Amino acid sequence: MRRIYVDHAATTPVHPRVIEAMLPYMDKQFGNPSSIHVFGRETKAAVEEARRTIARLLGAEAKQITFTSGGTEADNMAILGVAFAAREKGKHVITSQIEHHAVLHACQYLESQGFAVTYLPVDENGRVRPDDVREALREDTILVSVMYANNETGAVQPVEEIGALVREKGILFHTDAVQALGMLSFDVSTLPVDLVSFSGHKINGPKGSGCLYVRETVKLHPLLYGGAQERNRRAGTENVPGIIGFAEALKLAQQDIEAKREKYAGLRQCFLDILRAEQVVFQINGDLDHCLPHIVNLSFAGVKADALLMNLDLEGIAASSGSACTAGSLQPSHVILAMYGDEERAGSAIRFSFGLGNTLEQIEEVAYKTARIIKRLHA
Ligand SMILES: Cc1ncc(COP(=O)(O)O)c(C=O)c1O
Incomplete structure (x- = not known):
């Protein structure tokens, strides 16, 4: 794998x-x-x-x-x-x-x-x-x-x-x-x-x-x-x-910042398009118009972040919930809580962040696997 x-x-x-x-x-x-x-x-x-x-x-x-x-x-x-x-x-x-x-x-x-x-x-x-x-x-x-x-x-x-x-x-x-x-x-x-x-x-x-x-x-x-x-x-x-x-x-x-930003924004769009096409229900935490292009944070209602992360990990996909420092502690993200005051939304928030080496093909695979896992966790 x-x-x-x-x-x-x-x-x-x-x-x-x-x-x-x-x-x-x-x-x-x-x-x-x-x-x-x-x-x-x-x-x-x-x-x-x-x-x-x-x-x-x-x-x-x-x-x-x-x-x-x-x-x-x-x-x-x-x-x-x-x-x-x-x-x-x-x-x-x-x-x-x-x-x-x-x-x-x-x-x-x-x-x-x-x-x-x-x-x-x-x-x-x-x-x-x-x-x-x-x-x-x-x-x-x-x-x-x-x-x-x-x-x-x-x-x-x-x-x-x-x-x-x-x-x-x-x-x-x-x-x-x-x-x-x-x-x-x-x-x-x-x-x-x-x-x-x-x-x-x-x-x-x-x-x-x-x-x-x-x-x-x-x-x-x-x-x-x-x-x-x-x-x-x-x-x-x-x-x-x-x-x-x-x-x-x-x-x-600092080289080609514009090209990099465009590339990551494109990967993010493709990722979201596939999740939508697969009829995955999710909320975007934040506003993509005022956001770094390589980060997207999503909450999947009814799904616990740690369960999703574990399943993604079993499929070879490394994402995270909140910051790395709090990921092991099972605390809902203080950031998502500050934004919405909603424990459930915070407890189901996952961050995907793109960078060096990521290809369109990889991101498509991440999106399809995420969709499959969410459906399984809901079943
Ligand atoms: C916004 C922000 N500040 C500070 C840090 C800490 O940086 P470092 O890991 O280099 O100590 C991080 C790392 O996650 C971060 O994302």
Whole structure:
């Protein structure tokens, strides 16, 4: 049985060119970038070259890029880093109910440390309303964090509007762009943002790689103590192969974004057309007009997500319910719950996400097999 991977929002296969770029840094060029000898100097130069490449591709300056171990660390660095650096100014943070747990749990930790956090609701397309942000702003608000695009539904948030109104008040704005990277073009220099999180493994790069974009006026309290790496922002020997791989992956991801978007939107349409033709009853969670093209989240009434996922897995198809982090816990998705307040809909929600290597033929097979399984589960 051939396997079909349609869970690219959870993680992606590493692109062969990324592996090729990384290999020398696990072999001959293994030096510690902090060492003063030639081994160190060579890897230091490679890390700085990768930083310049990433900065250029994002519209940033090299000094605005801090390498992290991925999206989770970038989110934590932004939220905890800003909150602890600005606690004398105020102790109120605003975020949304549909953020990734890397943001939500960091905010919950802040609450345990005496901060107040407002978790904004979303509309039924899974989007935060800019007016809600405006109303939630307080005298003591120090940070607003709203994701660029949601990892479960693909819903693209009105970050330009939100960022503009937040920054107009002199409040810092962070956005988690982990899922949007590679699907939307980025130019952080023109976006109204102060901090942006990115991750390598969602764009065919290595796991454990990523970065935080930080505008130079932002003060950050470090999360880690140790060496002076990353301009004292992030102690610890750099993940050199990861950084090199991330830069290579970003180069590839930023090529032909339009063609990629068209391809995935086409695969998604074909998938939905087949399900409809097979008379499968489903609800789309979100609004496809404001959604990343490679993600589609569907609820199948009367079907439990875990039963469907298990049956798909037996047929060689890898999809997911909600985010990978909550998939094992059988909790209904907090994102779908925030959108509809409907436990049953949340409990039957499945995310299909397309990416490198997926073909039309594969997606047709996924659709027909999904239809067959749903009919069987209903029988
Ligand atoms: C929106 C979002 N933020 C943050 C993360 C965490 O990123 P990482 O896996 O690189 O820690 C993920 C991963 O699922 C994500 O989808």
